Amino acid sequence: MRISQQTIDLHNEKLFSSHKRKFDFIAAEIPHVESIIQKLIAFNVAIPSWALGTGGTRFGRFPGGGEPRSLEEKIDDVGLLHALNQSSGAISLHIPWDIPHDYQSILQHAASLGIRFDAVNSNTFQDQSDQQFSYKFGSLQHVDKHVRKQAIAHNKEVINHGIELGSKALTVWLSDGSSFPGQLNFRKAFQHTLESLQEIYSALPADWKIFVEYKAFEPNFYSMTVGDWGQSLLYANKLGPKAFSLVDLGHHLPNANIEQIVALLLMEGKLAGFHFNDSKYGDDDLTVGSIKPYQLFLIFNELVEGMDARGLNHATDLGWMIDASHNVKDPLEDLLQSVEAIMLAYAQALMVDRKKLNHAQASNDVVSAQELLQDTFRTDLRSVVAEARIRAGGALDPIRFYREHGIRQSLINERGANNKATGL
Ligand code: RM4
Ligand code: MN
Ligand code: MN
Numbered sequence: 001m002r003i004s005q006q007t008i009d010l011h012n013e014k015l016f017s018s019h020k021r022k023f024d025f026i027a028a029e030i031p032h033v034e035s036i037i038q039k040l041i042a043f044n045v046a047i048p049s050w051a052l053g054t055g056g057t058r059f060g061r062f063p064g065g066g067e068p069r070s071l072e073e074k075i076d077d078v079g080l081l082h083a084l085n086q087s088s089g090a091i092s093l094h095i096p097w098d099i100p101h102d103y104q105s106i107l108q109h110a111a112s113l114g115i116r117f118d119a120v121n122s123n124t125f126q127d128q129s130d131q132q133f134s135y136k137f138g139s140l141q142h143v144d145k146h147v148r149k150q151a152i153a154h155n156k157e158v159i160n161h162g163i164e165l166g167s168k169a170l171t172v173w174l175s176d177g178s179s180f181p182g183q184l185n186f187r188k189a190f191q192h193t194l195e196s197l198q199e200i201y202s203a204l205p206a207d208w209k210i211f212v213e214y215k216a217f218e219p220n221f222y223s224m225t226v227g228d229w230g231q232s233l234l235y236a237n238k239l240g241p242k243a244f245s246l247v248d249l250g251h252h253l254p255n256a257n258i259e260q261i262v263a264l265l266l267m268e269g270k271l272a273g274f275h276f277n278d279s280k281y282g283d284d285d286l287t288v289g290s291i292k293p294y295q296l297f298l299i300f301n302e303l304v305e306g307m308d309a310r311g312l313n314h315a316t317d318l319g320w321m322i323d324a325s326h327n328v329k330d331p332l333e334d335l336l337q338s339v340e341a342i343m344l345a346y347a348q349a350l351m352v353d354r355k356k357l358n359h360a361q362a363s364n365d366v367v368s369a370q371e372l373l374q375d376t377f378r379t380d381l382r383s384v385v386a387e388a389r390i391r392a393g394g395a396l397d398p399i400r401f402y403r404e405h406g407i408r409q410s411l412i413n414e415r416g417a418n419n420k421a422t423g424l
Contacts, residue, residue: 022383040388046090046118053421055325066411079113086392120162125175138176140196177220211272215251244272266306273319285325289341300349
């Protein structure tokens with residue numbers, strides 16, 4: 001199913017006067033509101049192909065119906081999101097969960113919905129039925145070079161799929177590590193992983209990047225071979241200028257200061273970008289902004305400051321992706337909420353008065369610095385985000401539109417109630 005511009009316009013007309021009151025009020029308070037709106041319009045967040053179906057835990061999974069049955073239908077779902085919010089114009093594919101067969105028709109299909117292909121992801125954390133060697137004891141780190149070779153070949157294959165689709169980056173997340181003391185020689189595991197990554201790196205086209213994603217624990221519970229930003233940065237530095245560290249918000253030990261990590265990776269020119277999600281305990285993969293919205297704002301505050309200091313283009317120079325799982329919500333509603341939370345945090349960060357903050361910092365005025373950030377965070381910018389969205393052609397209230405138009409029910413009618421999308 002597709003959403004017509006006409007139905008979006010009708011929806012917007014109905015809600016416009018109430019929106020305008022809120023927007024005019026806040027716009028009068030922000031002198032550079034127009035430039036914030038332009039930046040919001042340019043900003044897009046890629047949707048993960050592996051999270052368009054219902055997620056689950058190791059205890060169970062409760063599908064909601066109408067899940068996409070093919071890569072084409074996943075692209076359709078991203079098309080629906082993008083039509084509603086005009087900020088989800090990209091999809092990030094996970095191979096082999098989503099192997100593209102007919103590149104031309106997939107490219108055409110995606111283009112007709114305004115969707116491009118973001119980073120491609122490899123998977124050496126699961127065994128596939130047709131593979132020769134098992135990843136039970138790791139992939140790029142493995143003690144047996146045959147296993148490493150197989151994992152390297154898989155990554156090269158993923159790059160090749162990405163080249164056909166116009167992707168410009170490979171994201172490598174490894175579950176490699178150990179679950180018990182003594183199981184691994186840490187130095188050898190690191191060196192094997194580095195050598196394997198070097199071989200993958202050498203297969204990258206000139207204009208590609210490789211994103212090295214770290215994670216503190218799970219599925220290995222004693223050590224992870226790319227366990228934190230320090231290790232990821234070591235690999236990225238040793239690999240070369242096309243290698244960067246990817247921050248997944250759920251991949252840190254509790255209470256880590258992620259905004260500081262972000263600031264320093266940016267300073268080193270080694271920040272790849274993000275897998276956005278939120279969490280209370282571990283890699284919970286919850287809706288972005290649902291648990292720690294202030295942290296999200298502080299991260300964006302560092303991002304805007306650091307990107308501007310390096311003269312980066314906010315919209316295109318880093319990778320912006322969601323990596324979440326939807327266990328109890330409709331995945332599409334959940335993704336709309338996540339994108340909205342990201343846009344809001346970005347808008348707030350754009351609003352921060354940098355001059356005043358610099359001044360407060362330079363004069364050790366701790367109170368003013370805190371007041372300034374909290375004052376910004378407590379300013380309701382939802383109508384500014386909505387204004388950007390409608391100017392770009394999206395819906396004033398995407399979730400309301402989605403519900404009023406019975407989109408999930410149409411998807412169930414079209415695709416059935418019991419199919420299971422590939423992915424998490
Ligand atoms: C991992 C990690 C990766 C994602 C897999 C599915 O925890 O976040 O980015 O590809 O999950
Ligand atoms: Mn991730
Ligand atoms: Mn994760």
